[in-house]
Amino acid sequence: MTLVKGPISAVIDENGNFDFKKDKLEYLKEIKKYSIDKLSKEAQKYNLSNDKRVALLNKSETFQYIKCLISDSFVYTNNGIISDEDRKKLLISLNKVFFHALDIRRKRKQEKLSIKEA
Numbered sequence: 001m002t003l004v005k006g007p008i009s010a011v012i013d014e015n016g017n018f019d020f021k022k023d024k025l026e027y028l029k030e031i032k033k034y035s036i037d038k039l040s041k042e043a044q045k046y047n048l049s050n051d052k053r054v055a056l057l058n059k060s061e062t063f064q065y066i067k068c069l070i071s072d073s074f075v076y077t078n079n080g081i082i083s084d085e086d087r088k089k090l091l092i093s094l095n096k097v098f099f100h101a102l103d104i105r106r107k108r109k110q111e112k113l114s115i116k117e118a
Contacts, residue, residue: 064102065098
């Protein structure tokens with residue numbers, strides 16, 4: 001497994017460590033280049049079952065979704081190359097993880113609101 005070369009490698013060192021604080025602006029600049037439309041097309045290509053939920057995300061959640069699926073899916077590959085089948089599996093897994101984590105965050109937020117109201 002080696003690091004993908006290109007713009008995103010500017011924020012990830014040779015050991016695969018990501019220094020978000022140091023390179024936040026560079027990272028955000030690269031991530032903003034990707035659009036939800038591109039991600040949607042890829043989701044359709046791989047028949048991701050959860051992609052209907054993407055339309056319901058708010059602006060912040062959409063940005064997190066793009067970060068999760070796009071940036072996490074191409075950080076590590078096999079010598080810079082990933083097969084379509086492996087990419088499909090990776091995207092499906094990241095998609096499931098994202099929405100599971102989102103559900104957990106929303107439940108916690110709702111619990112906190114319920115406690116404050118009581």
